[in-house]
Amino acid sequence: MSTVFDFTYTLNSETSQNEVLNNAIAATAKKEYEPTSHFFVDESQLSSTVVANYTTDAFGPVTGSLTTKYRTTSKIRATVTDPVKVMAICNGQVLIQPQTGDATKVNLILKPSNTYSPLKIKYFIYRGVNKADLIGNNILKPLVNEGTGQPTFLAKLWKQYIAYNSTLIDPNTKAPLPLPTEFPSFLIGYDETQSDNTLIENYFTKKDINISYQIPLCTAGEHLGNFTGEIGLDIVLDHGDYQLQNQEELFKFDLKFAREKEHIFDTTAIPSSTPVKIKRYKEYIHQFMDAAAFWGSHMECGTIKTIATDSSTDATIKKGLKTNNDIFTKIVNKYQTQNKIYVYVQGENNRSYNYYDSTRxxxxxxxxxxxNETEASGWPIIxxxxxxxxxxxxxxxxxxxxxxxxxxxxxxxxxxxxxxxxxxxxxxxxxxxxxxxxxxxxxxxxxxxxxxxxxxxxxxxxxxxxxxxxxxxxxxxxxxxxxEFPLKNYYNNLFPANFNTNFLLPNAEIENMNLWATYDKSRMINLDAVVDIGASIQNKVVFDNGKESKDSGAAVPRKTRRLYMAILKRNSIHEVEYDRLNIDTITAGIAKSTTTREQYALNVYNNTDFSVFKGTFEDGLDTINSLSLIHKDSSLKKNSFFHLGITDEEYNTLMYNQINARGTIQTATTVTQNLPLEADNVFFHLEEDLTFTNRNVQKFKVGFRFEDATGNISTLFPTVTNEVFVYTVDGFYFFSKEYSAYQEYVVTDSTYIRNYEEKIGFDNIESTSNKRYEDWFIEKDINMKNKVDTFINALSQIDNNANFYNNVKTLVENSALSIWNQAISTVQANSNANPDDRPLYWARLKMQVALKSHPYFGGGNNAKDLDNLILLFEEKSRNYTSVINAPVGTNKILITGFDPFQLENDIEQWNPSGIAILSLHGKLINNTYIQTMIFPVRYKDFDKGYVEKYIFPHIANVKMIITVSQGRYRFDIERFASKFRTKTSTDNLNIKNTNHIFYLPNGNKIEQTSLSKIPEFLETTLPIAHMIPGTLGNNRVVYNQEYQSNISSLQYSSANSGINNLSAPAIGEIALNGSGGTYLSNEIFFRVAVLRNHLNLNDNLKSGHLHVPILDVNNYSLAANFIVETTKILKDAIQSL
Structure with a gap:
């Protein structure tokens, strides 16, 4: 992406550029590839391809040297000897450079201002534009009358130049200065004396360039110049705005490359060549795209404008070429490679697919x-x-x-x-x-x-x-x-270590300056350990001069720091919280004056809604500042950013293994670098200190992981006296003691951000009472309200000290169990004509929000303690761990229900299954003792094995387990439970999840198990013959035998359909739908059946699922009658015991 300055030749002053310069101007990242471009020459003047020219014109392996040479310049030829117009492909900046070996030609480097996201293009390099139309004797060609064919780009530059100079005043006479008659070419960056080893990007960022100039802007379709004979085009893909440091580079985007007539990678020209160097060198082709493939990629999904479409009077034609036939016949077939398909495959560790494994x-x-290399003569591309x-x-x-x-x-x-x-x-x-x-x-x-x-x-x-x-x-x-086994830790593949900014830095240090560089190869990372996803990431490093948080005297000192970031672009569950951040628009920049938290957040996160929370913890006798990221509206968005913060001194200690030279070592030529110069693919490597005992904090020793000169992966740490350590409280933000001490823009009072489930009752207001729905529901049971208020008040009185956890644990245990008992007491009260499960549901949420909001947990601190307390609250308020044995001489059955769900459709929704289990819990019916639990409508609780964890301890002591959930408008006893989980339905956290995990008993514990050990379908063992027709009849209670597999299916069973088993799916069929659907009601049925089946209890344990009728919201007479009906069905089932 380009550094675009909107300028009009303020050539003697750069102050207008000294505030904030960013390399991105796109507002929104695109999910789809929908390119819009202008063809770069007059297509009507191009010749058809000639086979004899393939060797000299074609992109890719070069004929005659297929294994050693690879051309990245795609060439086309004119049919005429007259000049042919050259046009701007897109909006951007144009740098003109002399062409090596031909004094009559120049090359144009067009740096796009808008992303082709998700593809990113860094440069379009035009090779072979006629110099005489633009520059002569190091001055721009003078203007002639319009209409003479002179490039409009040149005319625009002259007009801007004259306009600027017309405002200049002689300081002595106060008279206007005479208008210039010449326009020196160095003012637009054209300097034939500039060294070939100058990086192209340095021109765009003015780094290490000793002339005053401005790179001019262009617009798509603008006439830039002309060519005669042939012209080449290199398309360079954008892997970020950065410069490598402290390692050897085999190829650079420098002026030598930019000035060539054509560019060819030649493995025979590698200095001190080795097989490993040749292998690395070939990887560079992944940053180039054939122009034919680029233009061809517009077919049916993009648009190409041309000189012909621009001049058309037909409104449809004027929009540009879109169709396959138009784009192919008018543009693509002018290239030697018109039929080539290029498949780039990137594997692990930023390398091509077969780099480490030649057999894949x-x-x-x-x-x-x-x-990968078969069809490309040993080059890493298909x-x-x-x-x-x-x-x-x-x-x-x-x-x-x-x-x-x-x-x-x-x-x-x-x-x-x-x-x-x-x-x-x-x-x-x-x-x-x-x-x-x-x-x-x-x-x-x-x-x-x-x-x-x-x-x-x-x-x-x-x-x-x-x-x-x-x-x-x-x-x-x-x-x-x-x-590989053992699994690699996610944090050891996140942060590349050896890249630096390509921005010009001021001569004098500016104390509150931020600058940042980006590195983007769309690497795929396994993040199951922290967020249960795979994701493509880009990297960013932010350099700043942090300010010490405490006053050390008259002047508060600053320290130069580095924040390495890994930023999620796209992820495997396609979570919208990440997508809304427009990560693809994050590119390099510099802010020379950062004085507020909002400015800092914009520089670092591209979003002012983020803040860095600073807390404290202890490491021995040291008090250390903890850092974590928070977002003002979302608890999920912080998960898009991973951080590693160290100081420059610490970086240099890692690089040179010398603590005594910190801060000055980068410029010291006498100090030997600890990291080998031939190292490549250098990442930070973290090794956990397992002797560190703070249960809420992790501590790591920092080193490097890299490819060595032999191509093997190595790790390198400083010696013991020079070790560098970082900490994390949340697994997302890693920081050294020094780095966090100098974090300037922070918040210390972190307000907990409610999750989706917690927000919905807080943000919505009940119209008649003008109360938040959360409170409106809780107040339906005044005793429940009192318990909630008592808990919140007691929690606020507990000091944030060393005894906090134990004190709060006792409060949580008592209060959570208390609201469970209160809900049962209210629903089962003889005088209660309004049975309701919602006061319990909303009380639980409000009390947990109060717990999460306590300062002890601010900014993600003490996260493990919070997780333990929330789990305890869930266990007691859902009766997971308070199920008691049946009285002697009685049978025992276990029944489960669910929370209300789909509240986004109707926030007043209740769940009749919840009402049922509250009404039945603790009752003795026909010598059968009933115990109940209520489960959340959250995928994550199921994936953590909570169904298996809390039901398994009781499975040997109960005669029957019935899982209950809200269904249609009748009672359905479901026959088939299926392994399949829906890909489309969201849970109460507004999450979609398809990657479910199963568990099986191992001794007295449950453990994650192989999916291959789990059958596709299992059947109910409930006593169907006792339950249907039963007391309510077969019209009201139906044996539903519906299912769908990849081969066979049965439809939803009709009323009065009886209980004779229809044909079942055969072994080997893949489940697509169970009788109870594909949502969590089917899944809890299935998980209990898996336990029963694994323990060989199919003949002894009666288990299955009952879908109960949906009830009109707030119709309490229906709810009361529903309890009566459910009790009758249960009595019918109990007769079988």
């Missing part, structure tokens, strides 16, 4: 698969050309499904396995990606290998075809496809 295959073009029959419908499309191979050590438990793939391609709905899979072992009796190797789920894309051949295009696949 890509499936798609070949059913047997192909190596280049294919498809031939199809012209009659294949549809005429201009061909769908292809790609699969990548993964490799997983089978010692890794199935629930911890993780394979993710992300995709960027034309005509592909990128909102469906990344895809996450958790591969299972092959079904026995096949022997499970040491490493599980298989193919990912299909990645489907649409390729454009013209006549009988494919049209040039691209497909970029990003994979995290290998897991």
């Amino acid at each position: 295959k890509v499936f798609g073009f070949s059913s047997t698969g192909q190596l 280049i294919e050309e498809l031939t199809v029959t012209a009659s294949t419908p549809p005429k201009y499309k061909k769908g292809i499904s790609f699969n990548l191979e993964y490799n997983i050590d089978t010692r890794i438990p199935e629930q911890e396995r993780h394979v993710t793939v992300d995709v960027i391609s034309p005509n592909n709905n990128t909102s469906h990606y990344p895809l996450l899979e958790k591969p299972v072992n092959p079904i026995t009796p096949a022997t499970v290998p040491a490493f599980l190797t298989n193919k990912t789920a299909p990645i489907t894309t649409i390729l454009q075809v013209n006549e009988t051949k494919s049209c040039a295009t691209f497909l970029i696949l990003y994979g995290n496809l290998k897991q």
Whole structure:
């Protein structure tokens, strides 16, 4: 992305640029690839391709030197000898440079101002523009009369230059200065004397350039110049605005590269070449795209404007070329590579797919698969050309499904396995990606290998075809496809260490300056350990001069610091909280004056709603400031950012292993670097200090992880006396003691941000009472209100000290159990004609919010203590751990219900299953003692195994388990429970989740288990013959045998359908739907059945699911009658015991 300055030649002053300069101006990141461009020359003047020119003109491996040379310049030729117009592809800035070897030509570097997101383009480099039309003798060509064909770009520059100079006044005479007759070319950055090793980006950011200039702006379709004969175009993909430091670079985007007539990677020219260096060198081709593929990628999903469409009077044509046929015949077929498909596959550790594993295959073009390098002469890319029959419908499309191979050590438990793939391609709905899979072992009796190797789920894309051949295009696949045992910690693959800013820094230090660089290769990261997702990330490092938090004397000292960030772009559950942050718009910048928290948040997070919370904790005798990120509206958005904060001194200690030279060591040429210069792919490596005893804080020793000169992965730590340590209180923000001490812009009073479930009753007001719904529901039971108020008041009286946890634990245990008992007492009271489950539900939420809001937990501090207390509250207020044994001589049954749900549709919604279990708990009916629990409508509670955890201890002591939930308008006894979970329904946290985890008993505990051990369907063992027709009859109570698999299905059973079993799904069929659906009601039924089946209790334990009728909200007479009906069904079932 470009650093775009909106200027009019303020060439003698740069003060207007000294506030905040950002490399991004796009407001919103796109999920879809929908490119809009202008073709870069007059397409009507181009010749068709000639086979003889393939060797000199084609992008890719160079004919005659296929394994050693790779051209990145795509060339086209003119049909005429007259000059052909050259146009701006998009809005941006244009840097003009001399062309090496041809004094009559110049090259143009166009840096786009708008993202092609999700694809990012750094530069368009035009090679071979006629110099005589723009520059002569180091001055811009003078203006001539309009209409003579002179580039409008040149005319615009002259007009701006004259306009600026017309305002200048002679300081002595006060008269206007004479207007200039010459325009020196150095004023727009053209300087033939500038060294070839100057980085291109330095010109755009004015770093280390010793002339005063402005890079001019251009607009899409603007006439930039002309070419004769041939012209080349390099398209450089944007991997971030950064400069590597402290390591060798085999290729740079410098003026030598920018000035070439054509660019060719040549492995024979690598200095001190080794096989590892050649391998690394070839990786650079992933930053280049064939121009033919770029233009072809616009087909049917984008627009290309041309000189012809610009001049058309037809409104439709004027919009530009869109169709396959128009774009191919007018543009793409002018390229030698008009039919080539380029598949870029990035694997682990920022490397191409076969970099570490030469055997992995890509499936798609070949059913047997192909190596990444097979069709590209050893270069790490797949280049294919498809031939199809012209009659294949549809005429201009061909769908292809790609699969990548993964490799997983089978010692890794199935629930911890993780394979993710992300995709960027034309005509592909990128909102469906990344895809996450958790591969299972092959079904026995096949022997499970040491490493599980298989193919990912299909990645489907649409390729454009013209006549009988494919049209040039691209497909970029990003994979995290290998897991070794033991699993790598997520934080050791997050933070690249060796990149720096490319911005010009002021000569004198500015104490409150922020500057930042970005690094973006869309790496796929396994974040299951912290947020249960896979995600593509980009990196950012923020340099600042932090201010010490305490006054150390007359002057408060500052310290130069570095904040390394890993920022989520897209994730495998496609959570909207992340998407709304527009992460793709975060690019490099500099802010030379940062004086407020809001400015700091904008610089670092691109969003002023974030703040850094500062707390404290102890490490031995040291009091250390803790740091964590908070958002004013959302508790989830902070999860998009991972941080590692250290000071410059600490960075240099890691780099040079010398603590005594901190702060000055970067400029000391006599100090030997500890990190080998030939190191590549350098990341920070954290090693946890397991002797650290604070249960709410983790401590880590910091080092480097890198590829060494032999290509192997190595780690490096300073010696013991020079060790650097960081801490984290939440797993997202890692910080050193020194870094956090100098964190300037913080908040110390953190207001807890309610989650979705907690907000809905707080933000919405009941109209008649003008009270928050949360309070309105609680006040339906005045005794419940008193218990809530008592808890909140008592909590506020507990001091934030060393005894806090134990004191609050006692309060939580007593208060949570108290509201459970209160709810039962109220519903079961003889005088209560208004049975209701909502006071308990909303009381629990309000009390937990009060707990989470206590200062002891501010900013994520003491998070483990909070987790333990919330779990205790759940256990007592849902009766998870207070189920008691039946009296001697009686049977015992366990019944579960659910919280209210779908409150976004009707906030007054109740759940009749909750009313049922509150009305039945503790009763003795027909010599049968009833105990109940109520479960939340939250995927995460199920994925943590709470159903198995709290039901398993009782399964051997009960005769029957009935799970109950709200259903349709009758009672349904569901026959089939299915393994399948919905992909579309949200829970009470507004989360969609498809990656469920199952558990099985192991001794007296439950443990996560392999999905392959879990059947697809299980059946109810409830006493159907006693329950149907039963007391209520078969019209009111129905045996529902509905299911769906990948092969067979049964429809929803009708009333009076009887109890004879219909055909069941066969072994091997894959579940798609159970009798009770695919939501959590089916899942709790299934999880209990899995326990029963695993423990061989199918003949002894009666278990199953009862869907009960939905009740009109607030119709208490219906609710009272519903309790009577439910009790009758239960009595019918009890007769079987």
